[in-house]
Amino acid sequence: SLSEYNYEVYHSLEDIQNWMHHLNQTQPGLVRVFSIGRSYEGRPLFILQLGRKSRAYKRAVWIDCGIHAREWIGPAFCQWFARDALLTYKTDPAMRKMLNHLYFYIMPVLNVDGYHFSWTHDRFWRKTRSRNSRFRCRGVDANRNWKVKWCDEGASAHPCDDTYCGPFPESEPEVKAVADFLRKHRKRIRAYLSFHAYAQMLLYPYSYKHATIPNVSCVGFAAHKAVKALRSAHGTQYRHGPASQTLYVSSGNSMDWAYKNGIPYAFAFELRDTGQFGFLLPEKLIKPTCTETMLAVKNITMHLLRKCP
């Protein structure tokens, strides 16, 4: 049952997929699980659609976690979000409004092959697991493989580098599957949220260049309020701002691509911490990390529903 699954531990890919199927069977009014394709190694790419089912046109929010395999707190948050949404649908007016008016498309693990590899072989693996015919090195950085200033600054053309952009944009089946889905539903999807670790930041476009987005007053204000809401939980400080200034320049990433493709609110979260544990955030910190992040995500979503001033 929803309450028996332990959301305060890290789960294997198999666990996560079983959990998704369980939700699909037990929450038919609010959950639909479907696949958007297969990974390089043939694993299904599952999406959780959360929201009250309706034939009427509904806008949507896309959330993905686990683009980078070693950032385990991301998938943990995606699972937490689904749990919180379902548990509080009846008791929290804000959540009820969100799920009634919107769909959330949640992809708990985008880079399924890499995530599995980080569980079984190399805890610090980052990339996908695709093979390269000319080099012994495997994998492409799934956050450098999108068609937006692809393979420019902040990405590498060498297959052995951790920021390898790939042989061509959307070469990775995982990236292509998500890009195809977002293209298909572009008019309905109003927000794109991607979860990474670690740095404690809330970022918005652009990442590939030092320039200001046209709707910065709206997006920047949403980020400011979200970070303030996050801080209200446990006092955790997050920085916010355009990714190119706040973090570093990187081309070919999903957030910039989503924005360029017409999704007006595009954010990337860099979750806890700031280096004490890095990618190895202890399980006992999953709960505080996720509860504070929930506040930020709900804040952004409510902002979206109210429309920007």
Added chain:
Amino acid sequence: HPYDNRYAGDKVIRLTPKTEEEAFALKNIYHRLQVDLWQPSSISCVSEGTVTDVHIPQNASRTLLAFLQEARIQYKVLIEDLQKAVENEKSLQTQRNRR
């Protein structure tokens, strides 16, 4: 031991180059030692003032630390033993269940 104890003796250290010369030197040695960069994600992003977190394997840590001391580049050890940190990531209950 998880991951066959492969991270025993590995460290994660933090360096913030104070000058472009230091940044250049760090980039060279990162390339040479083929370090696992935790942040930033790319060696090309390392410049003056960039906080860099580097995972160095046990067999390379002596070389890197000697270089840093010789170049008088300040560093801080974030994780002294990565294998221990990997094991501590999971709660005692999870470890018990795994066993």
